Amino acid sequence: MTDATTAEAKQYRRTAARFTExxxxxxxxxxxxxxxxxxxxxxxxxxxxxxxxxPGFLAGGSGIELPAGPSVADxxxxxxxxxxxxxxxxxxxxxxxxxxxxxxxxGEVPVPRAVDQFxxxxxxxxxxDLARATGQDETLDAQRCADLLAxxxxxxxxxRASGQYGPKVPVPDDADPQTRLVAFIxxxxx
Numbered sequence: 001m002t003d004a005t006t007a008e009a010k011q012y013r014r015t016a017a018r019f020t021e022x023x024x025x026x027x028x029x030x031x032x033x034x035x036x037x038x039x040x041x042x043x044x045x046x047x048x049x050x051x052x053x054x055p056g057f058l059a060g061g062s063g064i065e066l067p068a069g070p071s072v073a074d075x076x077x078x079x080x081x082x083x084x085x086x087x088x089x090x091x092x093x094x095x096x097x098x099x100x101x102x103x104x105x106x107g108e109v110p111v112p113r114a115v116d117q118f119x120x121x122x123x124x125x126x127x128x129d130l131a132r133a134t135g136q137d138e139t140l141d142a143q144r145c146a147d148l149l150a151x152x153x154x155x156x157x158x159x160r161a162s163g164q165y166g167p168k169v170p171v172p173d174d175a176d177p178q179t180r181l182v183a184f185i186x187x188x189x190x
Contacts, residue, residue, distance in 0.1 A: 008112040009091035012120045014141075016084045019123050022130045023047060023080045032076060036133040037187045039166075043133035046126050048072040051083050054119050061101035062111050064090055091115060121148065128182055145177035149184055156184075 026032060032044040041049070055066045069075075069082025090096050091112055101114040109117070124144060131138040152159060159165050166186025171179050175189075182189045 008116040008120070009088070011116055012088060012091050012123075015120050015124045015127070016088065019050075019127050019130065020081065020084060022127060022134065022136050023077050025136050026077075026134050031134050034133050034135075036129050038129055041129075041133075043130060044072060044076050046130045046133060047076045047080050050119075050123060050126060051079050054087070054122075055083065057103075057118070058090075058101070058111075058115075061103045061114070062099055064096075064099070064111065066090070087115060087119065124148070125181075125185060128178075128187065132187075140178045140181075142177050145181040149177060149181045152181075152184060 026043065033042050035041070036043055036046050038046070051069075051072050055068075058064050058066060066086035067082055069079045072079045096111045099111040100108045101111050102108050106114070124140070125148075128138055128140055130136075156168075160167070165184075169183040169186065169188050171183040171189065175183070179189045
């Protein structure tokens with residue numbers, strides 16, 4: 001494994017562990033239908049989004065097929081776990097470091113970097129959504145929040161144009177990094 005692959009595998013392991021903790025911590029079946037901070041989504045939809053988009057993105061760009069678990073509708077915990085374990089296995093595989101993901105919008109990107117940049121970041125951001133929807137601890141790693149915000153702010157216009165983020169929510173200039181990040185991606189931290 002290269003140092004970069006190791007770093008990306010470790011980052012995913014930390015990020016996915018926190019999300020998995022929340023998925024497993026959903027107290028009952030009814031909680032999966034609670035509204036999430038993303039308009040029109042429920043807690044189940046947060047998991048469904050992550051399980052739904054990434055396998056096709058990875059397979060289409062790199063030929064890497066992730067294992068298929070049950071549907072999120074039937075078992076959101078197992079659906080997440082199977083897919084997430086598959087992502088971790090890809091990152092832990094030394095051969096992944098030499099593989100490229102090809103995408104018409106991105107060009108060629110090493111698979112570990114693509115996973116980190118697109119999926120690990122998405123999991124991290126949606127961790128807050130799932131925690132909020134299910135009434136669990138919403139605390140995110142402050143340094144990771146600050147780092148992501150610093151990387152995203154210069155791309156504000158492009159991110160908004162993508163349709164993936166809602167309008168920024170105003171927060172005080174001295175707000176903590178998590179509050180600023182959540183507000184930047186269009187969530188109301190209050």
